[in-house]
Amino acid sequence: MSKEKILVTCALPYANGPLHAGHIRSTYLPADIYVRYLKMNGEDVAFICGSDEHGTPITVRAERDKVRPIDIATMYHSMMQREFSGMRIDFDIFSRTTTPTNYKNAQEFFTTAQKKGYIYEKEIEQYFCKTDNKFLPDRYVEGNCPNCNAEGARGDHCEKCGRALKELSNPHCIICNNPPEMRMTKHWFFKLTSFDKQLKKFLKRKEMPPNVKNYAMDWVGKLQDWCITRDLEWGVPVPVKGAEGKVLYVWWDAPIGYVSATEEFTPRHWKEYWTKGKIINFIGKDIIYHHALFWPAMVMAHGQYSLPYKIVAGEYLSLEGKKMSTSRNWVVWVSEFLKKYPADYLRYYLTITTPLNADMDFSWKDFEARINNELSDVLGNFIHRTLTFTQRFYKGKIPRPGKLSSEDKKLLAKIKETQKAAGKHIENFNFLEGIKTVMELARAGNVYFNEKAPWKDEKTRNTTIFVSLNLVNSLSVLIAPFLPFTALEIKKQLGKKAILSDMRWADANEKIKAGDKISAQILPIIQKVEVNPSSSEKGYVKRS
Numbered sequence: 339m340s341k342e343k344i345l346v347t348c349a350l351p352y353a354n355g356p357l358h359a360g361h362i363r364s365t366y367l368p369a370d371i372y373v374r375y376l377k378m379n380g381e382d383v384a385f386i387c388g389s390d391e392h393g394t395p396i397t398v399r400a401e402r403d404k405v406r407p408i409d410i411a412t413m414y415h416s417m418m419q420r421e422f423s424g425m426r427i428d429f430d431i432f433s434r435t436t437t438p439t440n441y442k443n444a445q446e447f448f449t450t451a452q453k454k455g456y457i458y459e460k461e462i463e464q465y466f467c468k469t470d471n472k473f474l475p476d477r478y479v480e481g482n483c484p485n486c487n488a489e490g491a492r493g494d495h496c497e498k499c500g501r502a503l504k505e506l507s508n509p510h511c512i513i514c515n516n517p518p519e520m521r522m523t524k525h526w527f528f529k530l531t532s533f534d535k536q537l538k539k540f541l542k543r544k545e546m547p548p549n550v551k552n553y554a555m556d557w558v559g560k561l562q563d564w565c566i567t568r569d570l571e572w573g574v575p576v577p578v579k580g581a582e583g584k585v586l587y588v589w590w591d592a593p594i595g596y597v598s599a600t601e602e603f604t605p606r607h608w609k610e611y612w613t614k615g616k617i618i619n620f621i622g623k624d625i626i627y628h629h630a631l632f633w634p635a636m637v638m639a640h641g642q643y644s645l646p647y648k649i650v651a652g653e654y655l656s657l658e659g660k661k662m663s664t665s666r667n668w669v670v671w672v673s674e675f676l677k678k679y680p681a682d683y684l685r686y687y688l689t690i691t692t693p694l695n696a697d698m699d700f701s702w703k704d705f706e707a708r709i710n711n712e713l714s715d716v717l718g719n720f721i722h723r724t725l726t727f728t729q730r731f732y733k734g735k736i737p738r739p740g741k742l743s744s745e746d747k748k749l750l751a752k753i754k755e756t757q758k759a760a761g762k763h764i765e766n767f768n769f770l771e772g773i774k775t776v777m778e779l780a781r782a783g784n785v786y787f788n789e790k791a792p793w794k795d796e797k798t799r800n801t802t803i804f805v806s807l808n809l810v811n812s813l814s815v816l817i818a819p820f821l822p823f824t825a826l827e828i829k830k831q832l833g834k835k836a837i838l839s840d841m842r843w844a845d846a847n848e849k850i851k852a853g854d855k856i857s858a859q860i861l862p863i864i865q866k867v868e869v870n871p872s873s874s875e876k877g878y879v880k881r882s
Contacts (some may be wrong), residue, residue: 345386346384347618348365354410366422369429464520475493538558541558619648691708705869709867742801
């Protein structure tokens, strides 16, 4: 009997800038932890992502830089690939929404929904720039928000009050800075209002997390039909006559990128994931609206694919008590962090500090304390003590144990308990409790080592070191979904084959063999860190 297929998707990062810690914490790290655990248990899982490459922010940037939109998208697609790789976030495929497959699928979604009567055309008023002789979609026009009077509101959205907008006060074209005028133009609309009852039923399922359900349910009953075309050349062409010079809205073709990336990853079996599999979306809080309402309605209109089984939405990350801002450079850039620290330090800190369904504040002092007092003093300390003791007293050879005492049996039993408990937490998307459970096992190892005092108790020394080495081996497995680089290093120093894809969750209970040799070179697994006080507000940190 074949296993159930599981499709895990991550929100497609927009190809208009590099990644920062907020992206990693809300979406990509929790998804990677979850997928690693599933794969360690032999599940049939596909891990899907890609860059979102259409829309006005890229065309605006391209016009200003006098390059093609594809050049901007390609630059950031490659950059994000390197940053994900540096963080050891290992997608099965990291595709792009500009592939021929996605163009085909985005147009097919449109024509299928149109044939079923869910898409209609309509004449609407839109800003038109006489100087540039073109209509101004979305970010091509800015002005004051008519609701809160904030400056710099865009043609479709005010960042300050969060309102969706149709008109602005004192609008101007961002290219020529001249005021536009309103003109009639034709666009195509998706009947989002037709899916009100179905969306309500979808959101009320017990699998839907409260933060997603509560946010999206506030919109059900207030939905309006959705304009899904734009006056642009950059994007997926609208596949109907009379739509020349118009493309599909970026939020139409972007989620279809999940389907396209799956098709590109496994051309023979992709439909099985989308028709018979369990689909789990990992997203950030800011796009719940799109993934809990727009995208499910699109799937319902299409009628041939499964709805998401679960939508996991990570909450916001702030920095030193203030909202992160890329424009003000008030963020922790992934590329900058990786120049100074191992990726696992960020993976640990973003997982251990706050539950995913609550907002988190990134503090450099707290980062320093957690790496030094927890990751180094607890996990790193136990492993290093055990391995160096083995080298010193046994020349790196694993000793043969004597009769197990009640303390020995208790610690070995705790390995099984931890394996079960940590696994259950990951399955329930409670990654904080999962890593805490594994760290508690390392803490128990330190207590055991101190109480058994192998440096002075020669009678029980062999057994103590044998049990401790078994615990080190178990920790290398149990920490792998959270800290893959650290897991590999532990395995390497144990003298074991260090390949992540070969690790199995059940291996945590596997006993090491007396007589085997550990690595001849034992180095600290975790280096302590020191924040530079004079530069910490800028996020500058250095290794000690």
